[in-house]
Amino acid sequence: MPGTLFVVTAPSGAGKTTLVRGLLQRDARVQLSVSFTTRAPRAGEQNGREYHFVDLATFRALRDRGEFLEWAEVHGNYYATSKVWLKEQVAAGRDTLLEIDWQGAQQVRKAFPDAVGVFILPPSLDELEKRLRGRNTDSDDVISRRLLAARGEMRHVAEFDYVIINNELQEALEDLVAVVRAARLRYAPQHLRHPQYFDFLEQD
Numbered sequence: 497m498p499g500t501l502f503v504v505t506a507p508s509g510a511g512k513t514t515l516v517r518g519l520l521q522r523d524a525r526v527q528l529s530v531s532f533t534t535r536a537p538r539a540g541e542q543n544g545r546e547y548h549f550v551d552l553a554t555f556r557a558l559r560d561r562g563e564f565l566e567w568a569e570v571h572g573n574y575y576a577t578s579k580v581w582l583k584e585q586v587a588a589g590r591d592t593l594l595e596i597d598w599q600g601a602q603q604v605r606k607a608f609p610d611a612v613g614v615f616i617l618p619p620s621l622d623e624l625e626k627r628l629r630g631r632n633t634d635s636d637d638v639i640s641r642r643l644l645a646a647r648g649e650m651r652h653v654a655e656f657d658y659v660i661i662n663n664e665l666q667e668a669l670e671d672l673v674a675v676v677r678a679a680r681l682r683y684a685p686q687h688l689r690h691p692q693y694f695d696f697l698e699q700d
C-alpha cells in the first residue's frame with residue numbers, strides 16, 4: 497500500500513521544525529524527507545540529518561540531471577527534494593513528511609495530488625518576529641528578510657488542506673497529530689488496508 501505524503505509549510509519562525517520534531521517523537525510511522533540545500537549549516541545541524549548541505553555547483557548539477565522532484569529559491573538559498581528517494585519511500589508504504597516552502601508544495605501537489613497539505617501560521621507577525629529573534633540562529637539581516645517575506649508566504653495558506661495556528665505549542669502539536677491520524681482514515685488508504693471488509697460489502 498502506498499504511504500501518505502504530508503507537506504508542511506510555514507513562514508520561517510512559525511514553529512514548523514519544533515512541531516514536526518514533536519510529531520516524529522509521537523508517531524514512529526512518520527519519517528522526514530531530508531532536503532538538499534545550499535544554505536550553510538546552523539550550529540548543531542549535521543549533514544544528512546537536517547539537510548544534505550551542498551554547494552551551488554553541486555545543486556545545479558543534481559537539478560540539471562533531473563534528480564529533484566521540486567526545487568525553489570527561498571530567502572536567497574536553494575532547496576530541493578530528492579525525487580528517487582521520495583518515490584521509493586511512498587511506493588514502499590512509508591508515510592513521509594516534507595518540510596518545504598509554498599513554491600515546493602505547489603510542485604509536489606502536481607506530482608502527488610493525494611498529498612496532505614498543512615500550513616502552520618504564527619499567532620501574529622509580532623510573535624513571529626519574537627520567535628525568530630529568540631531562536632538566536634540568524635543575523636538581523638536574515639531575520640528582516642524572512643519577516644518581509646512572511647506575509648506574502650502566508651497568502652498561500654488557502655492552497656493547503658489544513659491550517660494550524662501555532663499559539664500554544666502542545667495544542668498545536670495535538671492538532672498536527674490529529675491531521676496525520678485523520679489522513680490515515682481517508683477512504684483510499686482504509687480500502688487498501690482492509691481489502692476483505694470492502695470486498696464483503698461489494699458482494700451481492
Ligand code: ADP
Nearest residue numbers: 508509510511512513514627631662663664665
Ligand atoms: P521554523 O522551523 O518554522 O522556522 P522553529 O521550529 O525553529 O520554526 O521555531 C522558531 C522559534 O520559536 C524556536 O525558538 C522555537 O523554540 C519557538 N517556538 C515554536 N513554537 C512555539 C510556540 N508555540 N510558542 C512559543 N515559542 C515557540
Ligand code: 5GP
Nearest residue numbers: 531532567568570575576577595596597600
Ligand atoms: P531553513 O533555512 O530555515 O531551514 O528553511 C527555510 C525555508 O526553506 C523554509 O520555508 C523551508 O520550508 C524551506 N525548505 C526546506 N527544504 C525545502 C525543500 O526541499 N524544498 C523547498 N521548496 N523548500 C524547502
